[in-house]
Amino acid sequence: MVIIEVNNNSASAKIALQGAHIFHYARKGEKPLLWLSDISDFQDGKAIRGGVPVCWPSFGMNNPNLPQHGFARTALFEHQSTKEIDANTTEVILTLSYSQETLTLWPYKFELELKVTVSDKLTMELITKNIDDKVFKITQALHTYFPVSHISDAKIKGLNNKPYLDALTSEQLTQSGDVIFEEEVDRVYQEVNSEVLLVDRDRTIHIQNEGSSSVVVWNPWIEKGKRMSAMRDDAYNDFVCIESANAFEDFRLIEPGESHTLKATIY
Numbered sequence: 165m166v167i168i169e170v171n172n173n174s175a176s177a178k179i180a181l182q183g184a185h186i187f188h189y190a191r192k193g194e195k196p197l198l199w200l201s202d203i204s205d206f207q208d209g210k211a212i213r214g215g216v217p218v219c220w221p222s223f224g225m226n227n228p229n230l231p232q233h234g235f236a237r238t239a240l241f242e243h244q245s246t247k248e249i250d251a252n253t254t255e256v257i258l259t260l261s262y263s264q265e266t267l268t269l270w271p272y273k274f275e276l277e278l279k280v281t282v283s284d285k286l287t288m289e290l291i292t293k294n295i296d297d298k299v300f301k302i303t304q305a306l307h308t309y310f311p312v313s314h315i316s317d318a319k320i321k322g323l324n325n326k327p328y329l330d331a332l333t334s335e336q337l338t339q340s341g342d343v344i345f346e347e348e349v350d351r352v353y354q355e356v357n358s359e360v361l362l363v364d365r366d367r368t369i370h371i372q373n374e375g376s377s378s379v380v381v382w383n384p385w386i387e388k389g390k391r392m393s394a395m396r397d398d399a400y401n402d403f404v405c406i407e408s409a410n411a412f413e414d415f416r417l418i419e420p421g422e423s424h425t426l427k428a429t430i431y
């Protein structure tokens with residue numbers, strides 16, 4: 165698998181061309197900000213378990229005609245450029261264009277770009293351009309896996325009073341207080357227009373999204389954790405996914421010639 169490595173004065177990162185998949189990011193002298201399964205496959209055609217899978221042009225099974233989370237996370241992107249903005253900042257641009265294969269799965273001409281900026285923050289901009297002559301609909305996510313010291317120590321702040329879809333029961337509910345983890349959690353928070361914080365025992369991670377009002381919070385817990393591919397049975401203790409999304413009712417319609425940017429900044 166082809167991997168791009170970034171190393172500057174403020175941070176390091178590793179990005180696989182397959183899926184434009186960032187699977188490592190750490191500020192100098194600090195623990196990684198992304199979780200990666202220690203038994204993840206780095207095999208062509210299989211999504212890496214951890215880091216930031218790019219779910220596109222469908223989140224989950226939002227488009228039932230596509231594979232779960234769409235096709236981008238296992239597609240081979242092209243490396244357009246790596247630019248040293250300054251000694252602390254590196255910008256990497258990866259792109260994916262329509263092909264005969266994608267047109268068979270999803271009949272639209274598109275250009276997809278992931279712009280990754282590695283500095284004391286990790287910034288990801290997922291830009292969808294419609295180069296077809298008909299409108300298309302996307303749902304998507306930057307499906308970030310964050311490491312936690314232990315799942316029982318993790319708290320998510322910034323979602324209090326937000327409506328959410330409980331994907332396990334299909335109920336529409338309202339969050340009360342911080343999100344904590346005592347069972348399987350698979351929720352699509354809506355109307356999220358401000359920062360979300362992952363508060364752990366010894367650090368707080370900030371997640372800021374633009375072009376998105378949905379945030380997916382997921383931890384598979386014990387039973388689903390055992391069924392997940394490419395992770396250990398007890399790995400659910402070690403991570404939480406907080407996904408910067410355009411999911412379900414937060415889908416985007418993109419007109420011919422138009423584009424949409426989903427941006428997530430984490431630090």
Ligand SMILES: O=P(O)(O)OC[C@H]1O[C@H](O)[C@H](O)[C@@H](O)[C@@H]1O
Pocket residue numbers: 211224232233331350351380381382392405407
């Ligand atoms: O196993 P994957 O296809 O990578 O999906 C992993 C998870 O992604 C999202 O968070 C969904 O909300 C979950 O329902 C799903 O289990």
